[in-house]
Amino acid sequence: MAVNIYYMTETTPENKHRSNESDIFSESINSPLPDLSYLRELADGDETFIKEIITHFVESSPEFLRSMKESAMSGDHEKLRFAAHTLLPQLTFVGILAAIPYFEKIESESILNVELIAELDSGIKIINYGISDLKKMI
């Protein structure tokens, strides 16, 4: 499956360290730099395309994540699940791979109506670090 291939082949040393942590959902501050290898392969040398994708993510994510937080706080689990479903491929595009396990958990477990605010906060924190780095790339 393509997803697995990419998650594995794009693992940076930092990500690899992260994936070996005994508790992947423990607080993680030292988020690795975004890994743009997938996006670069897709772009096939088209720098305009890369910038367009990154710019869209940087501009749209804050509102999107705010909306996810609202859904989590209000207990709208279906909306939260759908948002996580939408966000996950985008994280691969912009290489914020360290946030993926958090949103995979949200996607798979929100249907169970369990409390996922801690996971969401951790995922958002990693994405915000990633956005700071992505801004420097455009």
Added chain:
Amino acid sequence: MKILVCEDDFMMIKAIEHKLKSEGYLVDVVTDGNQAIEKIRQGDYALVMTDLLMPFVGGLELINTIRNELLLKMPIIVLSRLGNEDTIIEAFKLGADDYITKPFSPNEVSIRVKRLLIKR
């Protein structure tokens, strides 16, 4: 050859569009199933790629309409995330020809599209 992409995520649209256009295909994009049905009624598409989770008319309903109402036989590729296996099986039962897991490998789209268009 003209391909219709039915997907509501901006990045996914851009990625698929970029890849298919670089392969020389003409690409039309719609963001929900209703728009897709309108486009298909009007245009001659060699292939349709569709997401499953979309507003208004979802991917399954779209496939059903293409096969059972419009009676069209162009290949249909489903775009889906991992974990949607049951829905993918349902899509195949309704007449989908193949599926691509999101986020896709860059070459996967062109390989699968070519394979289905050669068969056609």
